[in-house]
Amino acid sequence: MQDPHKPDLDDSLNVTQSHERLLRDAAAVAREKRVNDGGREPVSNWIFVTGGVVAIAAGLALGQAGGLFDYDATVAPGYVRRSLDSGEDSGPPPVDALKAYMAKGEKIYSKCVGCHGPDGKGGGAYPSLAGSEWAMGPTERFSMVILNGLTGPTSTGKEFGVMPAQGVGMSPTDLAAVMTYVRNSFGNEKGEVVTQEMAAHAIEISEKRAQVGTPVNKGELDSDHLQDLEGAALDPTTKVDPVSLAPVEE
Numbered sequence: 001m002q003d004p005h006k007p008d009l010d011d012s013l014n015v016t017q018s019h020e021r022l023l024r025d026a027a028a029v030a031r032e033k034r035v036n037d038g039g040r041e042p043v044s045n046w047i048f049v050t051g052g053v054v055a056i057a058a059g060l061a062l063g064q065a066g067g068l069f070d071y072d073a074t075v076a077p078g079y080v081r082r083s084l085d086s087g088e089d090s091g092p093p094p095v096d097a098l099k100a101y102m103a104k105g106e107k108i109y110s111k112c113v114g115c116h117g118p119d120g121k122g123g124g125a126y127p128s129l130a131g132s133e134w135a136m137g138p139t140e141r142f143s144m145v146i147l148n149g150l151t152g153p154t155s156t157g158k159e160f161g162v163m164p165a166q167g168v169g170m171s172p173t174d175l176a177a178v179m180t181y182v183r184n185s186f187g188n189e190k191g192e193v194v195t196q197e198m199a200a201h202a203i204e205i206s207e208k209r210a211q212v213g214t215p216v217n218k219g220e221l222d223s224d225h226l227q228d229l230e231g232a233a234l235d236p237t238t239k240v241d242p243v244s245l246a247p248v249e250e
């Protein structure tokens with residue numbers, strides 16, 4: 001007997017009907033929601049969009065109420081939260097001027113240390129900076145020696161040869177710092193700051209020397225550079241930025 005599920009291939013009507021049934025079933029399956037491999041229906045994008053909008057709205061509402069989203073309320077007691085736009089945390093903490101100039105000057109002294117030594121006492125072919133009259137005396141004279149080098153007798157009358165110029169690439173900040181450092185190290189105790197403003201004047205004066213490009217000597221120092229550099233004194237306890245050495249408002 002003919003199996004009812006199988007089309008009777010001899011009966012063309014039966015074949016057509018079962019073909020149509022197959023197409024109908026396939027279309028029905030296609031109409032069903034897509035089901036992914038795990039067997040779960042994919043979540044509609046609308047759920048995400050709606051959920052996101054609700055979450056943002058709730059966050060804004062809570063934030064305005066000063067509740068869960070209050071940033072300042074999240075600081076542990078005893079700690080200070082600096083507000084981001086106050087500029088308070090825009091750099092390292094300010095330091096006393098003399099201390100800051102000394103710290104910077106110690107680094108610049110690396111230019112001098114090979115000859116004048118870590119203790120500033122020189123020795124052998126180099127004069128001592130400890131107690132040196134030309135380091136401790138008028139600032140213009142000292143600055144001219146650094147910027148241009150020196151030839152002929154030193155402050156003690158002794159001759160060592162020629163000190164090469166150290167001014168190339170030296171900014172007013174560098175010069176001010178190294179002068180302050182030498183005048184307050186190795187037992188030298190000036191207790192004063194040679195400021196950036198003073199050092200800037202020194203560089204101007206040096207560039208206008210008649211013998212520009214040659215080392216200074218005692219004759220020129222005595223006749224042209226026996227004064228202190230112009231510029232307002234800076235109280236050694238004024239707070240300055242340790243990097244720029246510029247005074248900081250407190």
Ligand code: HEC
Binds near residue numbers: 153
């Ligand atoms: C290459 C070696 C060398 C370097 C580097 C050097 N000096 Fe000198 N310095 C000398 C010599 C040599 C003399 C003595 C020159 C002379 O006899 O005329 C001297 C003399 C001096 C004097 C005069 C001292 C006095 O009492 O007469 C001062 C001040 C001085 N140097 C400071 C410095 C500083 C500050 C630096 C670094 C920025 C420096 N020197 C770098 C070799 C050097």
